[in-house]
Amino acid sequence: MIPRHARAMTIVQSLVGLLLVLTPALLIWQHFGMTRVFELSPRQSYGATVTDDRHENGKSVASLVRANDALVMRCDLRAGYAWPFCKLQFHLGQDGKGVDLGRFDSVTFDMRYSGESGRKIRLHLTNFEPEFSTVGDWNSQRYNSVEFDAPAQATFTIPVNVVRTADWWITAHNVPLEKTYTRLDNVTAVEISTGSVPSGQSITIEVRSIQFRGKWISDTTLLTWLVGAWIGCGLLGLSLSLLHVRSSLSASNARVELLDAINKALQLEARDLASQAHTDPLTGALNRQGLREVLMKRLHVAGHVDEEMAVVFMDLDHFKRINDQHGHDAGDEVLRRFAAVIRGEVRSSDKLVRWGGEEFLLLCPETDVAHAMTMLDKLRAAFATQDWPHGLRITSSFGLTSLKPEEDIGAAIKRADGALYRAKANGRNRVEIA
Numbered sequence: 053m054i055p056r057h058a059r060a061m062t063i064v065q066s067l068v069g070l071l072l073v074l075t076p077a078l079l080i081w082q083h084f085g086m087t088r089v090f091e092l093s094p095r096q097s098y099g100a101t102v103t104d105d106r107h108e109n110g111k112s113v114a115s116l117v118r119a120n121d122a123l124v125m126r127c128d129l130r131a132g133y134a135w136p137f138c139k140l141q142f143h144l145g146q147d148g149k150g151v152d153l154g155r156f157d158s159v160t161f162d163m164r165y166s167g168e169s170g171r172k173i174r175l176h177l178t179n180f181e182p183e184f185s186t187v188g189d190w191n192s193q194r195y196n197s198v199e200f201d202a203p204a205q206a207t208f209t210i211p212v213n214v215v216r217t218a219d220w221w222i223t224a225h226n227v228p229l230e231k232t233y234t235r236l237d238n239v240t241a242v243e244i245s246t247g248s249v250p251s252g253q254s255i256t257i258e259v260r261s262i263q264f265r266g267k268w269i270s271d272t273t274l275l276t277w278l279v280g281a282w283i284g285c286g287l288l289g290l291s292l293s294l295l296h297v298r299s300s301l302s303a304s305n306a307r308v309e310l311l312d313a314i315n316k317a318l319q320l321e322a323r324d325l326a327s328q329a330h331t332d333p334l335t336g337a338l339n340r341q342g343l344r345e346v347l348m349k350r351l352h353v354a355g356h357v358d359e360e361m362a363v364v365f366m367d368l369d370h371f372k373r374i375n376d377q378h379g380h381d382a383g384d385e386v387l388r389r390f391a392a393v394i395r396g397e398v399r400s401s402d403k404l405v406r407w408g409g410e411e412f413l414l415l416c417p418e419t420d421v422a423h424a425m426t427m428l429d430k431l432r433a434a435f436a437t438q439d440w441p442h443g444l445r446i447t448s449s450f451g452l453t454s455l456k457p458e459e460d461i462g463a464a465i466k467r468a469d470g471a472l473y474r475a476k477a478n479g480r481n482r483v484e485i486a
């Protein structure tokens with residue numbers, strides 16, 4: 053099964069791949085295409101009319117001829133009004149509802165101009181804004197305009213941003229400075245007007261089409277989207293990588309913890325095995341290997357102990373009878389309790405060793421013979437009061453000697469063994485000192 057983070061990473065990689073393809077494709081498309089056009093011509097339904105300066109007490113006369121593929125305005129421009137004019141109007145909306153032309157970048161004209169002197173045209177875009185405009189009052193609409201020389205060729209283009217709000221309109225409506233910008237989001241009329249040319253002449257303006265052109269998505273918007281998408285992808289990839297690092301870290305921590313636990317278990321097991329190798333399984337006393345270990349720690353290389361130590365050899369009395377009369381299991385239980393009683397009476401620094409069968413060796417460091425005798429008397433008393441299996445009475449014989457500093461331990465054990473022999477010979481349940 054594919055891990056979750058690997059699947060997420062694959063998705064991010066696919067997204068990056070998609071963006072790698074989409075980014076240049078969208079930029080090229082935006083640059084060369086993605087164009088939207090709003091056209092004014094005899095072919096569409098926006099009503100076209102002409103008007104002149106006669107309602108301003110002027111004398112110019114405009115007339116409109118509709119041909120199949122053109123609207124022809126004929127203007128007899130006469131002196132009378134201060135700024136004589138004729139104009140061709142396209143009505144884009146009524147009751148304050150117009151068309152948003154602010155999304156277009158340029159205007160392409162297909163028109164012919166003919167006049168006797170001067171070649172100037174004005175483009176007006178009236179924008180209805182409730183803050184300043186009232187329905188029915190033409191002059192209340194923001195008057196955006198530009199005048200330019202009519203080119204000789206029929207088709208030409210001007211940028212939309214050359215159109216400016218007319219000063220007279222700003223003054224007439226006391227427009228605050230911060231609102232004097234060109235606004236074209238609700239254009240109710242597009243007008244082609246005669247420019248500032250001498251009066252007393254006939255002018256013909258033949259309009260085939262006026263096209264407002266723009267991009268469906270502006271380059272700034274597209275770039276913002278693309279940069280946003282790339283940053284999003286990068287952040288997604290980064291967070292996934294961090295998550296991956298975190299999860300691998302916790303997985304490796306878990307592995308380390310598991311190994312640690314196994315290690316500890318193995319150490320415990322090794323310690324158990326080591327202590328098993330040094331301990332008699334029946335009584336828990338040290339075995340001879342255990343004794344060797346203890347001595348190794350205490351002896352010099354030469355085999356001497358540098359302190360006085362009591363060495364006691366002990367042997368249960370008539371132990372064979374117990375086995376014979378009550379069975380081997382009862383004998384085992386007696387041995388177990390025998391060792392337990394001794395351990396309960398001696399110091400923790402004293403070492404009890406099962407020498408073999410029912411023979412035990414007790415090493416009591418820093419103990420002289422007198423103190424050892426006292427300790428063995430206590431021990432014999434404890435045996436006497438102990439609750440033994442089958443109501444038995446258990447006694448032991450002891451051979452005691454003192455290991456002098458620098459003395460060989462083997463010799464001391466031999467001496468204690470001899471003393472034990474004497475204790476047995478002298479009637480058992482007693483201590484003999486060598």
Ligand SMILES: Nc1nc2c(ncn2[C@@H]2O[C@H](COP(=O)(O)OP(=O)(O)OP(=O)(O)O)[C@@H](O)[C@H]2O)c(=O)[nH]1
Nearest residue numbers: 367368369370371372373375380381383384409410
């Ligand atoms: N149940 C049991 N018996 C053991 C064990 N090791 C040795 N024995 C027995 O202990 C007995 C020792 O007998 P003996 O050496 O004759 O000594 P004893 O009967 O104690 O007589 P004395 O030492 O002279 O008092 C033998 O019968 C062994 O089989 C053991 O681990 N468990």
